[in-house]
Amino acid sequence: MLRQALTAVTSAIVLTGTLQTSPATADPDPKPTAGVGACALLDMCINAGVGASPGGSGKSGGHTGGSRKSGGKKGAPAGAGPCIVVKMDPQPPASSSVWDGHAPGKGAIYTRMCPVAAAGAGAAGGLLGAPQTFWAPAAPVATVDPAQLAQEALDKMTLRGPDIGITPKPGGKGVVGMPVWMWTTKSAETYGPNRASASAGGITVTATARVKRIVWSMGDGTSVTCTTAGTPYKRSYGKKDSPDCGHHYSTPSSLEPGGRFHVTATSTWQVDWEVDGGGESGELSATRASDVDITVAEVQILN
Numbered sequence: 001m002l003r004q005a006l007t008a009v010t011s012a013i014v015l016t017g018t019l020q021t022s023p024a025t026a027d028p029d030p031k032p033t034a035g036v037g038a039c040a041l042l043d044m045c046i047n048a049g050v051g052a053s054p055g056g057s058g059k060s061g062g063h064t065g066g067s068r069k070s071g072g073k074k075g076a077p078a079g080a081g082p083c084i085v086v087k088m089d090p091q092p093p094a095s096s097s098v099w100d101g102h103a104p105g106k107g108a109i110y111t112r113m114c115p116v117a118a119a120g121a122g123a124a125g126g127l128l129g130a131p132q133t134f135w136a137p138a139a140p141v142a143t144v145d146p147a148q149l150a151q152e153a154l155d156k157m158t159l160r161g162p163d164i165g166i167t168p169k170p171g172g173k174g175v176v177g178m179p180v181w182m183w184t185t186k187s188a189e190t191y192g193p194n195r196a197s198a199s200a201g202g203i204t205v206t207a208t209a210r211v212k213r214i215v216w217s218m219g220d221g222t223s224v225t226c227t228t229a230g231t232p233y234k235r236s237y238g239k240k241d242s243p244d245c246g247h248h249y250s251t252p253s254s255l256e257p258g259g260r261f262h263v264t265a266t267s268t269w270q271v272d273w274e275v276d277g278g279g280e281s282g283e284l285s286a287t288r289a290s291d292v293d294i295t296v297a298e299v300q301i302l303n
Contacts, residue, residue: 066147066271066284084113085140088133098133107137144201146280150273152198153207154284161290162214162265163190167233174296176249181242182216183230184265191229192269197276207273209286215268218247219261219294252298260293 087110094104111131162184168174188194192210199205216224230245253261266289274281 066150066282086111086113087139098135100135102135107135108139110134110136110140144203146203146205146273146275147282149198149200149203149205150207150271150282150284153196153205153273154209154271154286156196156198157194157207157209158189159194159209159269159286159288160189161288162267163187164263164265164290164292165230165232166263166292166294168294168296170292170294172295174249174294176252176296176298178248179239179241180218180247180249180296181231181233181237182224182226182245182247182263182265183232183242184211184214184267186229190267204276205273206276207271207284209269209271211267212270212285213268214245215266216245216247217264217266218249219253219256219263220249220251222247249296253294253296254298258293260295262291262293264289264291 087108091104092098092109098109111133113131165181165183165185167181174180184190190211192208194209195206197204197206211229212227214226214230216226218224224245224247226245228244231242233242249261253259256262266287269286269288271284271286272281273284
């Protein structure tokens with residue numbers, strides 16, 4: 001469908017005689033790459049039919065930054081998709097100026113289209129800019145940025161906020177000064193490891209996501225950072241403090257709007273990626289959040 005749409009666009013431009021032309025190639029022997037011209041803004045161009053995969057479902061929060069552990073290629077801008085290079089079909093007539101002095105049959109005319117956002121327009125949703133036509137002696141070689149594939153792999157994952165466990169339980173009632181235990185039930189979607197791969201241009205990148213830390217905003221103006229999933233509370237633990245993820249309230253929740261503490265748990269996922277078979281690797285991160293309301297009362301002492 002995409003190839004047909006591009007063909008229709010480029011054919012219409014040929015008929016109106018408004019095709020953009022590129023300067024004649026000084027040396028027709030070298031095989032050009034698709035990563036030139038407008039596509040240099042992305043540092044990644046791939047042939048039609050190979051593109052960014054749809055984002056995963058069931059996610060909340062957002063992605064944050066990334067780095068490479070090896071290699072020196074600059075990554076594509078966040079949110080930018082790949083450029084699309086298509087051989088014009090049918091080819092322009094021999095009389096067309098787009099051949100720029102090259103004889104039809106020796107090489108071919110191609111059309112390159114890149115996301116508008118790559119040109120600095122700030123558009124979203126994968127909108128493509130104006131097509132750019134050029135002559136090439138052979139089909140452009142597709143170049144793929146592994147970091148972009150890593151982002152695609154991350155988008156395939158279903159990562160969720162913590163599956164919150166807390167005492168006192170929602171619907172129950174805790175007491176000021178008593179230990180509060182916080183934890184998350186471990187699963188691939190709530191704690192990791194969670195894995196996915198993405199491929200293009202003969203390259204496959206595998207990404208593995210794990211929760212690095214969970215920040216608990218306790219609703220009383222304080223926060224607790226836990227580097228583990230926390231320990232589920234058992235009745236046999238009595239009044240002991242949590243060994244790895246706990247809190248004590250010093251005021252009752254009756255002082256808060258609605259009479260409850262609104263607790264938010266935000267996970268930071270570390271996503272390590274690498275090119276299958278060795279080579280370049282790097283790191284991305286993402287955040288996901290969950291929340292719950294709990295009631296904490298103050299003990300009344302009677303004389």
